[in-house]
Amino acid sequence: MKQNTINQQNISLSSYHHQQGATLIVVLLMLILIMLIGVMAMRRSTTDLQLATSDQVNTLLLQGADGANVKLEQMLNGDPTARNYIDATADNGIFGHFFKAEAAQDELVFCYNPRQTQSMTNVATIYRGDAGTLKTGGNCDPENTNSYISARNTVLTQVGLKLSDTATTATESFTTVAEGRDVNLGDGIAAPSKYLFDMRSLSVIPSYGDTGTCFDNRMTGSGTTVNSCLGNRNIPKKQLYSQVAVEYTSGKINCVSYGVGTGDYASKKCALSTSTTSN
Numbered sequence: 001m002k003q004n005t006i007n008q009q010n011i012s013l014s015s016y017h018h019q020q021g022a023t024l025i026v027v028l029l030m031l032i033l034i035m036l037i038g039v040m041a042m043r044r045s046t047t048d049l050q051l052a053t054s055d056q057v058n059t060l061l062l063q064g065a066d067g068a069n070v071k072l073e074q075m076l077n078g079d080p081t082a083r084n085y086i087d088a089t090a091d092n093g094i095f096g097h098f099f100k101a102e103a104a105q106d107e108l109v110f111c112y113n114p115r116q117t118q119s120m121t122n123v124a125t126i127y128r129g130d131a132g133t134l135k136t137g138g139n140c141d142p143e144n145t146n147s148y149i150s151a152r153n154t155v156l157t158q159v160g161l162k163l164s165d166t167a168t169t170a171t172e173s174f175t176t177v178a179e180g181r182d183v184n185l186g187d188g189i190a191a192p193s194k195y196l197f198d199m200r201s202l203s204v205i206p207s208y209g210d211t212g213t214c215f216d217n218r219m220t221g222s223g224t225t226v227n228s229c230l231g232n233r234n235i236p237k238k239q240l241y242s243q244v245a246v247e248y249t250s251g252k253i254n255c256v257s258y259g260v261g262t263g264d265y266a267s268k269k270c271a272l273s274t275s276t277t278s279n
Contacts, residue, residue, distance in 0.1 A: 064238075093120055112149060194247040
């Protein structure tokens with residue numbers, strides 16, 4: 001009897017140890033499963049965060065680049081008597097600069113700031129063809145708070161303007177002649193033309209990397225451009241390209257009614273209007 005009791009106790013102890021081992025394995029498997037679920041959830045959260053951040057960055061860059069386009073569009077399509085329009089199309093305006101024959105190959109660059117009026121070339125850098133830099137002072141500077149589009153100092157946008165290499169004449173005749181003007185003005189004076197501009201607006205978030213001297217480059221050309229330089233540094237950026245057609249339509253005749261009796265003759269005849277509009 002005693003021997004049997006001892007054997008039963010040994011069997012019971014052996015079964016107890018086996019049960020403990022099985023329980024430990026189950027617990028370890030559950031811990032591993034919980035860890036795997038946690039890792040997967042963490043990776044999913046990280047991916048979602050990266051997607052959200054990427055979408056936010058893309059939105060900021062798009063708003064920065066498109067804002068510059070909208071401002072220039074409003075400047076040209078607004079009231080032709082407005083100060084911004086007059087300045088932009090004046091001899092030293094950002095568009096009027098290109099109306100001079102010697103400026104045909106120029107590229108004008110400026111840093112977009114919606115808080116400032118930027119219609120004159122005093123805010124721009126002008127590159128003269130292959131002859132180098134004609135004027136400096138317009139490139140964006142990440143160290144300058146005025147280069148950013150808002151007081152948050154997050155996004156800055158650099159804009160480049162140049163006459164388009166694409167011919168403005170298509171298959172239709174007289175497509176370069178401004179509306180309301182005679183094609184033959186006499187005395188060797190050429191009829192006003194439509195000017196087609198290439199406009200590039202490039203937005204960047206400098207806090208994502210070191211921009212170095214990227215903004216000192218041109219916006220276009222066969223060499224290093226701002227876009228290619230920032231791309232080599234893996235800095236988030238977005239560049240929008242658009243074409244802008246500027247056309248003078250001055251030349252409409254405003255007639256002043258003839259008066260009765262005596263008076264200044266000049267005030268009683270038809271005079272050439274000096275007002276301009278653009279498309």
